Amino acid sequence: MKKRSILIPLILMLCWSLVAVTAGAAEKVYVYNWTEYIPEKVLAQFTEETGIEVVYSTYDSNETMYAKLKLIKKDGYDVAVPSAYYVSKMRREEMLLPLDKTLLPNIDSLDASMLDKNYDPANNYSIPYMWGSTGIGVNSDYVDPESVTSWQDLWDPRFKASLLLQDDMREVFHMALKRKGYSSNTKDPQEIKEAYLMLKELMPNVLLFNSDSPRVPYLSGEVDVGMIWNGEAWMARQENDAIRYIYPKEGVNLWVDSFVIPKAARNVDNAHSFINFMLRPEVAKMCVEEYGYATPVREALPLLDEKVRNSRIIFPEKEVIEKGEFQNDVGEALPIYQGYWEKLRSGM
Amino acid sequence: MKNWSKSQTAIVALVGSWLIIFGIIPIVLLVITSFLGQHPIDFFTPTFSFESYRELFNRAYVDVLLRSMKFAAVTTLLCLLLGYPFAWLTGRLPGKYRNLVLILLMVPFWTNSLIRTYAIRMVLGKKGFINLFLLHTGIIDAPIRLLYTDWAVVVGLFYLMLPFMILPLYANIEKLDYRLVEAARDLGANFFYCFKRVVLPLTLPGIYAGCIMVFVPTMGLFYVADLLGGARQLLIGNLIKQHFLNAHNWPLGSAESVVLILIMAVMLAFYGFIVQRLSGKGGGV
């Protein structure tokens, strides 16, 4: 009996102390980002310099991020990192706060050709963080890289139930649209439908959809061929250089992810400090070297490790970029894509 | 209600209001939402509409529902076939062994389901335990694909849900009056006859309880399918989540949920019916 009557007050005390500790009143910034996109040491450095604690949450798709942001009307995230076409979508739906450029002096270190794009004219709402590509990944120990040089090769029946595809609607449609010779930013319902029909034939070849950490199935031997982000391929090669990254002939998918401040942000000044910090050349350098994606921070390039700077995977040649296509807004056509995507995923 | 003391009123008020606010109202809201109109950007338009239900009869959703039910049914069957002997044998064990067995059964049950799913992943992977073992003993010379298949999902679900089948079965079997079985034996019945005519009817309520406790939650455990099956084909839980969160199509997501609740309710009603009929027959519940 005695044991039990002590238990309750003990539990209550435990609760209280836990709550008390959690309710610390330090300055904070709530960052909502893709998985594996900002190194821990960068966040630690930020906190050390500014005293602002970074509360970090992750998502693995634009849709998840968008859904969460839509739900939270107040006390929300301070910084998010959507892809370009979601920046324009969220801008149109008035989900973003305009940026205060006076608090972002480091914008000057950015490559001007990445600014003032049509998804966010004058960059009133977003600042590019990283850009990269989605191409073909191959484990050369099991699949000859020479035999997989175009998106079309993924449709080969010998790859039945073997492919890894990104769990990303636009990226998957890009493959089919490019095979057909259409723009991957098309709004034409007929073209989208043709892409869907083509993708339907690809489905038997798919083993799994994964956007959390696409390199892991390659490294663990579950998958030998499929789609992959260039950064993931770069990271995979650090552990197993049999993993290759291939730029498909029809054109690789290029994308840009940008910092935005959602409307429900509560620490707007801290958000600006954070974004400004991330634009520093030394910080950008750390991100590139850790994850293998390219940075729009022009001044970071000379700082990079030589192997990184010369890597084709991180910095493709001009021809590759011109052949490829940057992902952009598709406006009202988005629900058309969504409808077909759902059909594909439901096994239809 | 007139002669109620203060404490009685307080209790009913507290419990009642909690259940109303957090139990009844959410479900009612869900049903209402399923009858609202859809909207491309906002969550819904406040107009009455059947469009979500009409969309449901679209083949795609029916397929997804059937596929989910298929997984749930296979898992339930597997749990039943392997769990019934376990429950029976445990019920027949002498006291101290019985407790030991039950404790050993409970530890996985109390362990976090994600952890257990993760453990299955480590076992089934191409570089996982089973493949390593088979390669090492020379039974195969290249790793076989076990993960990201439909069977991986079933194995995972079975692994998680087995205790949910065993516990209700055991609760029922423990109350079984074994003398009935002995009497049948004494009268000359063989094993199969005993089982079919005596044991089975008596344990039927336990069987149904176990089946429901496995079937219903399994319909919703979509994250197991994601982790072990490769997220290749959507199950009803994924679909509801996708519609509700990603497509922020609340009416459609709600309609799908309502259908799921109805299916569940039908099964529960069926269970209640079976139990009643059996008690009526004097089936020793």
Place this chain on the structure above:
Amino acid sequence: MKYLKIVYFTGIFVYLYVPIAIVVANAFNIDRYGLSWEGFTVQWFGMMINNAGLMEATRHSLVIAVLAASAATFIGALAAIGFSRYRFPGKRVFQGTLMTLMMAPDIILAIAFLVLFVMIGISLGFWSLLLAHITFCLPFTMVTVQARLNGMDPYLLDAARDLGASGFQILAKIIFPLLKPALFSSWLLSFTLSLDDVIVSSFVTGPAYDVLPLKIFSLVKVGVNPEVNALATLMIVLSLVIVLISQLLIKEGENK
């Protein structure tokens, strides 16, 4: 025949425990991917503790689990008492609601709560999470306590009332003490359910309040991860402790 029984039981237990054993073994394995035994180490536990995000999520989960378990046990016990001893209008409806809450797949509860919180205007975070957790634990605590109540001697309460005890006194001095084992079982059950919950939490929690199952889910999705192995080992040990405690409580309860 006895041999067959032993084989069968062993088979089932091997199946249940081998995966867990592998995870636990690899928590101490120097080899990251657990492919071969490379040596004993506790470094992964150290790494896990240094993972600030993971630790914070753990803290949040424990706070919610403790508070939700306590509240659910309290309300559930009251509900059990109310249902078994009083008559009031709408009793059927409430029982049906509790049944629904217990049996409904998590996904449905999750979106029902989400709709409720958004409509009422409760911002997603600590409170929405807590309220949701208490609610889905409620049917389980009620059923557990009710089972114990039904086994109680009704004459005891009549005797007390004849001796002039008020309703409140009966509750406090007789019913609650006798229910103690059931209360603790309920508490443990709710605690486990709360810690285990992935689906409801992923819908109703907010940016400020990350919880452990969600963190584990994103780690597990990625693949084999030694920090997860370490965390898993700790959680398995925790389950073992909980089971032992609950068994001790049941024994004590029976001794009364």
